[in-house]
Amino acid sequence: xxxxxxxEKHFIRGGIAQDLRSDGRKxxxxxxxxxxxxxxxxxxxxxxxxLGATDVIASIKAELGKPSILRPDKGKVSIFVDCSPTAAxxxxxxxxxxxxxxxxxxxxxxxxxxxxxAGAGIDLSSLIIVDGKVCWDLYIDGLVISSDGNLLDAxxxxxxxxxSNTGIPKVSVLGASSDEQPDVDVSDxxxxxxxxxxxxxxxxxxxxxxxxxxxxTSEEESxxxxxxxxSVNRRGQICGLTKRGxxxxxxxxxxxxxxxxxxVSQQLITVLDSEIAAAEASEE
Amino acid sequence: xxxxxxxxxxxxxxRLQSALRQxxxxxxxxxxxxxxxxxxxxxxxxxxxxxxxxxxxxLDCDGEVxxxxxxxxxxxxxxxxxxxxxxxxxxxxxxxxVGRVIEIAPKRWRLEINFSQVxxxxxxxxxxxxxxxxxxxAVDELNMRSIFxxxxxxxxxxxxxxxxxxxxLQARSQKYGKLERGQLLTVPAYLxxxxxxxxxxxxxxxxxxxxGCNGFIWVGEHVEAGExxxxxxxxxxxxxxxxxxxxxxxPLETRKHICRIANAxxxxxxxxxxxxxEAIVDTAExxxxxxxxxxxxxxxxxxxxxxxxxxxxxxxxxxxxG
Amino acid sequence: xxxxxxxxxxxxxxxxxxxxxxxRRMSQELDWKRSDGRSFHQCRPACLQTGATNAASGSAYAxxxxxxxxxxxxxxxxxxxxxxxxxxxxxxxxxxxxxxxTPIRGQGSDNKEYSAMLHKALEGAVILESFPKTTVDVFALxxxxxxxxxxxxxxxxxxxxxxxxxxxYDLVSSVSVSCFGKNIVIDPTAEEEACQDGSLMxxxxxxxxxxxxxxxxxxxxxxxxxxxxxLCMDACSKLASIMRSCLKKSANLSS
Numbered sequence: 001x002x003x004x005x006x007x008e009k010h011f012i013r014g015g016i017a018q019d020l021r022s023d024g025r026k027x028x029x030x031x032x033x034x035x036x037x038x039x040x041x042x043x044x045x046x047x048x049x050x051l052g053a054t055d056v057i058a059s060i061k062a063e064l065g066k067p068s069i070l071r072p073d074k075g076k077v078s079i080f081v082d083c084s085p086t087a088a089x090x091x092x093x094x095x096x097x098x099x100x101x102x103x104x105x106x107x108x109x110x111x112x113x114x115x116x117x118a119g120a121g122i123d124l125s126s127l128i129i130v131d132g133k134v135c136w137d138l139y140i141d142g143l144v145i146s147s148d149g150n151l152l153d154a155x156x157x158x159x160x161x162x163x164s165n166t167g168i169p170k171v172s173v174l175g176a177s178s179d180e181q182p183d184v185d186v187s188d189x190x191x192x193x194x195x196x197x198x199x200x201x202x203x204x205x206x207x208x209x210x211x212x213x214x215x216x217t218s219e220e221e222s223x224x225x226x227x228x229x230x231s232v233n234r235r236g237q238i239c240g241l242t243k244r245g246x247x248x249x250x251x252x253x254x255x256x257x258x259x260x261x262x263x264v265s266q267q268l269i270t271v272l273d274s275e276i277a278a279a280e281a282s283e284e
Numbered sequence: 285x286x287x288x289x290x291x292x293x294x295x296x297x298x299r300l301q302s303a304l305r306q307x308x309x310x311x312x313x314x315x316x317x318x319x320x321x322x323x324x325x326x327x328x329x330x331x332x333x334x335x336x337x338x339x340x341x342x343l344d345c346d347g348e349v350x351x352x353x354x355x356x357x358x359x360x361x362x363x364x365x366x367x368x369x370x371x372x373x374x375x376x377x378x379x380x381x382v383g384r385v386i387e388i389a390p391k392r393w394r395l396e397i398n399f400s401q402v403x404x405x406x407x408x409x410x411x412x413x414x415x416x417x418x419x420x421x422a423v424d425e426l427n428m429r430s431i432f433x434x435x436x437x438x439x440x441x442x443x444x445x446x447x448x449x450x451x452x453l454q455a456r457s458q459k460y461g462k463l464e465r466g467q468l469l470t471v472p473a474y475l476x477x478x479x480x481x482x483x484x485x486x487x488x489x490x491x492x493x494x495x496g497c498n499g500f501i502w503v504g505e506h507v508e509a510g511e512x513x514x515x516x517x518x519x520x521x522x523x524x525x526x527x528x529x530x531x532x533x534x535p536l537e538t539r540k541h542i543c544r545i546a547n548a549x550x551x552x553x554x555x556x557x558x559x560x561x562e563a564i565v566d567t568a569e570x571x572x573x574x575x576x577x578x579x580x581x582x583x584x585x586x587x588x589x590x591x592x593x594x595x596x597x598x599x600x601x602x603x604x605x606g
Numbered sequence: 607x608x609x610x611x612x613x614x615x616x617x618x619x620x621x622x623x624x625x626x627x628x629x630r631r632m633s634q635e636l637d638w639k640r641s642d643g644r645s646f647h648q649c650r651p652a653c654l655q656t657g658a659t660n661a662a663s664g665s666a667y668a669x670x671x672x673x674x675x676x677x678x679x680x681x682x683x684x685x686x687x688x689x690x691x692x693x694x695x696x697x698x699x700x701x702x703x704x705x706x707x708t709p710i711r712g713q714g715s716d717n718k719e720y721s722a723m724l725h726k727a728l729e730g731a732v733i734l735e736s737f738p739k740t741t742v743d744v745f746a747l748x749x750x751x752x753x754x755x756x757x758x759x760x761x762x763x764x765x766x767x768x769x770x771x772x773x774x775y776d777l778v779s780s781v782s783v784s785c786f787g788k789n790i791v792i793d794p795t796a797e798e799e800a801c802q803d804g805s806l807m808x809x810x811x812x813x814x815x816x817x818x819x820x821x822x823x824x825x826x827x828x829x830x831x832x833x834x835x836x837l838c839m840d841a842c843s844k845l846a847s848i849m850r851s852c853l854k855k856s857a858n859l860s861s
Contacts, residue, residue, distance in 0.1 A: 006435075011466055029579065085743075086745050088661065325775065
C-alpha cells in the first residue's frame with residue numbers, strides 16, 4: 001500500500017474522468033478473471049480466483065454440528081478471511097487483522113442475510129439433517145495470497161466458485177430414538193452438489209471524483225472518496241450493501257450506483273458461470 | 285515471467301513454450317562462452333596456481349572456492365565472481381533513478397528506491413525554486429515541504445555512498461526533479477541495463493519515458509525541462525471544483541499513448557525481456573498496427589504474439605551477424 | 607472431488623483411537639506396510655518450485671505428498687527505527703497455518719514454536735554480514751499439513767532465500783524420522799506421527815556437513831541414534847541436490 005503523489009493522483013482522476021484508466025480499461029470493465037477449482041483436496045470444495053494481480057483462495061469444509069436453538073431448521077455457516085503475510089509484509093501478526101475483519105463482516109452481511117437467517121444467499125435449510133438435532137456446519141475460509149485491490153469482489157467470486165465445487169456427503173439417519181444425538185451414517189461415496197443458483201456476487205463501485213469505477217486496483221483504491229459494495233444475485237435482487245470510505249454520498253447518487261452495480265453484476269455472473277463450466281469441463 | 289500471468293488456452297500455451305525454447309536455443313548476443321550457472325554452495329572451477337581474486341558471491345571454504353549465490357560465474361582476468369541473474373538493484377555513481385519520498389528529515393528527504401536501504405537527497409543537493417545559488421537558511425529548511433512533499437515521485441542521480449554506508453542523491457540539473465502528470469511502474473531491476481540515455485522524449489506520442497536504473501519507470505505527459513510544474517499543483521489545491529480541475533487534465537490522445545506505453549512496459553516485464561526504448565516503442569507500434577484495444581494488450585493473445593515477435597527479431601539479428 | 611477427512615460424525619473419538627491402537631500393534635512387527643506404500647527408508651516424492659508469489663523478492667512452493675507449504679521472502683529492507691544499530695543483518699521468521707490446513711479446522715494463528723525453530727535452522731546458513739542494518743523477512747504459510755511439516759518448511763524456506771538472492775553458506779535441507787519400536791521410518795505422514803514412539807529431526811547443510819538444528823523426542827539407544835542420524839544426513843544430501851537442480855532449472859528459464 002504505497003502512497004501516491006499529488007501528480008499521480010491527478011493523473012488517475014483525469015483518467016477516470018476521461019474513461020481511460022491507467023491500464024487502458026474503461027470505467028466499468030473488470031480485469032481478466034481466471035478461476036481454478038479443487039485446489040485444496042482435503043476440503044469439501046475450494047477455488048482460486050485471480051483478478052489481475054489479486055490472488056485469493058476460498059475453501060469450504062463441512063462438519064456435523066448442532067443447529068442453534070433459535071433456528072432449529074437451518075444449518076450454520078461461518079465465514080472467515082485471513083490476509084497472509086505472503087501478500088504483503090505489513091500483514092504480519094496483527095497487521096492484517098483489521099482488513100481481515102472488515103472483509104469477513106462484509107462477506108457475512110452479503111451472503112448470510114440477517115440474524116434471522118432469512119434472505120440468505122446460501123440456502124441454509126438445505127444444510128439441515130435432523131431438525132433441532134443435527135445439521136451441517138459450513139466453514140468458509142478465505143485466504144488472500146496477493147493483494148492488488150478489490151479483495152471483496154475476488155473473495156465473493158472465489159466463494160461462489162468454491163460452493164459450486166462443493167460436495168456435501170450424503171447422510172442417512174439411523175436410530176429414530178428421541179435421545180440427544182441420533183446416529184448418523186456419513187457416506188464416503190455419494191455426494192450432493194451444492195445449489196449455487198442463489199449465491200450472489202459482489203460488485204464494488206468506487207467513487208472517484210464524479211464517476212464510479214469497477215474493480216479498482218490498489219492505487220485507484222487509495223484515491224477513493226467512498227465505495228459501495230453491492231451484492232446481487234442472478235435474479236437481479238440486491239442481497240447486501242456495504243459502504244466504505246468516509247465521504248458522504250447523496251442518496252440519489254447511491255441509487256444510481258446501485259443500478260449501475262446491478263447491470264455490471266449480471267455480466268460478472270455470466271463470466272463466472274462460463275469460467276466455472278470451463279473449469280469443471282477441464283477437470284473431467 | 286513473474287507478475288502478469290494471463291490465462292492461456294492450450295494452443296497459446298504451446299506457442300509460448302515453443303517461442304521461449306527458441307529464444308534459449310539462440311546464442312545470446314553478449315558472451316560467446318557457454319553460461320556456467322551455479323547454485324548456492326556449488327564449487328567453482330579455478331586454477332589454483334594463479335592467485336585468483338575471489339569476488340562478490342564467492343567464499344573460500346577449505347581452499348575451495350564456493351558460490352554463495354545462485355547465478356552465473358563470470359571471470360575477468362584474475363577476478364572470479366558470481367553474477368546473480370535476478371539481482372537486486374545495485375546503485376553505482378551516476379545512475380539515473382526514480383524514487384518516491386517517504387520521509388522529510390532535517391535538511392534532507394528520504395527516498396524509497398527499491399534498494400535495501402532508503403536513499404537520501406540533501407537539501408543542498410537540490411536547486412532552490414528561485415534558482416539562485418545561495419546558502420540554505422533555516423527558512424529554506426522550514427519550506428522543504430513546498431519543494432517536495434511525502435509520496436512525491438522524483439527523478440535524481442546517484443551522487444555516491446557516504447562513509448556510513450548510506451546512499452546520497454543529487455538533483456541539481458533542470459532535467460531532474462518532481463515528476464507529475466503520469467504514472468509510475470515498477471519492474472524488476474535486472475531488466476534495466478545501463479545505457480547512455482535514460483530520458484526519452486517520444487515525440488510521435490508526446491510522452492516522456494524515464495527508465496530508472498532501479499526498476500522504477502516513469503511514463504508521463506511531456507514536460508519541458510525547467511517548466512515550473514510546481515505551480516500547477518498549487519493551483520489544484522486552491523481550485524478543488526471538478527470543472528476547473530478538468531481543464532488541467534491530460535488530453536485524451538496523449539493519455540491513450542501513455543497507457544499504451546505503460547502496458548507495453550508491463551508486458552515486457554512479465555515476459556522477462558530487457559527493457560529498452562526500442563523494445564517498448566516496437567511493442568506499442570505493433571499494438572497500434574494490429575488495432576488491439578489498449579486493455580487487450582495485457583491479454584493472452586498479444587502476450588504470445590510479443591514473444592513470437594521477439595524470437596523473429598533475435599533470429600534476424602543472428603542471421604545478420606553470421 | 608473432495609476427499610473425506612476422518613473427523614465427521616460426532617462419535618469419532620472411539621474409532622480414531624481404535625485405529626491408532628491397531629497401527630501401533632502393526633508397527634511393532636518388522637514387515638509393516640506403510641499406508642502410502644513406501645518402504646521404511648523411502649521419502650515422499652518432493653515437488654519444489656520457485657517464483658510462486660509475485661510481490662516478494664523470492665518465493666518457493668513445496669509439495670511433499672500431502673504437505674503443501676508456500677514461503678515468501680521480503681528484503682533486505684530497512685529495519686524499523688526502534689531496532690538498535692547492528693553490523694549484521696536481521697532475519698525475521700514467521701510460520702502460520704491456514705485454517706484449512708489440518709483435518710480438524712484449526713485456529714489459523716501464527717505458530718510461534720515453529721517460527722523460532724525455523725529461525726534457528728536458517729540462522730547458521732545465511733551470511734548476515736552481507737546485509738548490515740537491514741532485515742530479511744521470511745513468511746511461511748502451510749496450506750495443508752500432512753505430516754513432517756517443519757522439515758518441509760525449513761527446506762522450502764532455504765530455497766526461497768536462495769531464490770531471493772540472499773547470500774548463504776549453503777542450502778539447508780531437513781528431514782525427520784519416526785521410531786516405532788525397533789523400526790526407524792523416514793519422512794512420516796501425519797497418521798504415523800500421531801502414534802510414533804519417538805522422533806528425530808535434523809536440519810543440515812549437506813555440502814559443509816554441518817547440522818544447524820536437531821531435535822529428538824522419545825527414548826533412543828545410542829546405536830539407534832547413530833543409525834537414524836546417518837539415515838537423515840544421507841536423505842538431506844539427496845534432498846539438497848533436488849533443491850539445487852530446481853534452482854538451476856529456474857535460472858535457465860530466466861536467462
